[in-house]
Amino acid sequence: MGKVKTAIPGLDELIEGGYVENDVIIVTGGPGAGKTTFGIQYLVGGAMNYNEPGVLVVMEETPSRMIRDMWRFGWDIERLISQKKIKIIYADPFKYTKFVKIPDSSPIGIVAATKNIGDIFKQIQTEVEAVKAKRVFIDSITSIKLSSGERDVRQIVSEFIKNLEFLDCTTLMTSEIQDAQEFSVEEYLSSGVIKLHIFRVGGSRVRAIEILKMRGVKHDETLHPYDIQEKGIIVHPGETVMIDEVSLLGTAGAK
Numbered sequence: 001m002g003k004v005k006t007a008i009p010g011l012d013e014l015i016e017g018g019y020v021e022n023d024v025i026i027v028t029g030g031p032g033a034g035k036t037t038f039g040i041q042y043l044v045g046g047a048m049n050y051n052e053p054g055v056l057v058v059m060e061e062t063p064s065r066m067i068r069d070m071w072r073f074g075w076d077i078e079r080l081i082s083q084k085k086i087k088i089i090y091a092d093p094f095k096y097t098k099f100v101k102i103p104d105s106s107p108i109g110i111v112a113a114t115k116n117i118g119d120i121f122k123q124i125q126t127e128v129e130a131v132k133a134k135r136v137f138i139d140s141i142t143s144i145k146l147s148s149g150e151r152d153v154r155q156i157v158s159e160f161i162k163n164l165e166f167l168d169c170t171t172l173m174t175s176e177i178q179d180a181q182e183f184s185v186e187e188y189l190s191s192g193v194i195k196l197h198i199f200r201v202g203g204s205r206v207r208a209i210e211i212l213k214m215r216g217v218k219h220d221e222t223l224h225p226y227d228i229q230e231k232g233i234i235v236h237p238g239e240t241v242m243i244d245e246v247s248l249l250g251t252a253g254a255k
């Protein structure tokens with residue numbers, strides 16, 4: 001079973017050396033938890049340190065904004081693009097929504113459904129082949145879900161994940177927490193779920209990472225602190241975050 005380095009210092013040792021090759025892993029957490037940073041670090045680290053090119057699918061923000069924000073960590077995404085080590089696909093969720101959310105009564109014909117989940121997958125496949133990518137990062141699956149209508153969500157997400165698993169790439173996908181009490185469909189359907197928590201303890205903020213699941217891996221089950229620093233995210237596997245049940249419930253409710 002091949003392993004893929006996470007490029008996050010301290011994380012590999014919590015999951016027996018890295019992600020399982022060809023898996024689809026969900027990175028979930030509240031606003032500002034560091035989900036985007038986590039995924040970009042995976043792509044940049046792969047491109048720079050492991051000779052593994054990557055494809056980035058941007059849905060939440062514009063690519064230029066993301067490139068600018070990630071520059072703060074010293075990651076020169078533009079250079080990696082020019083070296084064909086990273087390729088960006090910009091799937092504007094608003095355009096996408098416009099094409100997909102069509103009322104049943106709308107006349108046939110205006111639905112130039114040039115963009116749907118299948119097209120996005122085909123685009124990913126094309127770019128993966130173009131740069132011989134081994135890593136894919138999709139930010140985020142929530143946009144795809146919101147534009148696909150309640151009824152079909154499970155089937156759409158399931159098909160998308162299955163297709164990604166056949167790509168010969170290892171994929172990270174962010175997911176926003178929508179209901180703190182419930183798990184989302186992609187968390188059940190993916191091979192792994194990593195959760196980035198932010199707790200408020202007393203007057204300060206504590207960031208903690210949790211491996212909720214990693215199929216086929218004897219993974220760590222405790223909460224470990226992580227920091228967002230000058231060079232990106234760092235996990236501290238030797239330290240544990242102790243959060244009692246009461247404060248855990250408190251933060252979930254206050255999300």
Ligand SMILES: Nc1ncnc2c1ncn2[C@@H]1O[C@H](COP(=O)(O)OP(=O)(O)OP(=O)(O)O)[C@@H](O)[C@H]1O
Pocket residue numbers: 029030031032033034035036037038060072073228229230
């Ligand atoms: N240079 C830095 N040093 C320390 N922390 C930083 C730095 N840059 C960003 N951060 C922290 O990272 C957070 C944003 O990270 P990121 O965009 O990866 O989170 P996210 O989970 O993707 O957020 P969103 O839900 O908005 O998409 C900021 O809110 C800030 O707390």
Ligand SMILES: [Mg+2]
Pocket residue numbers: 035036037060139
């Ligand atoms: Mg983000």
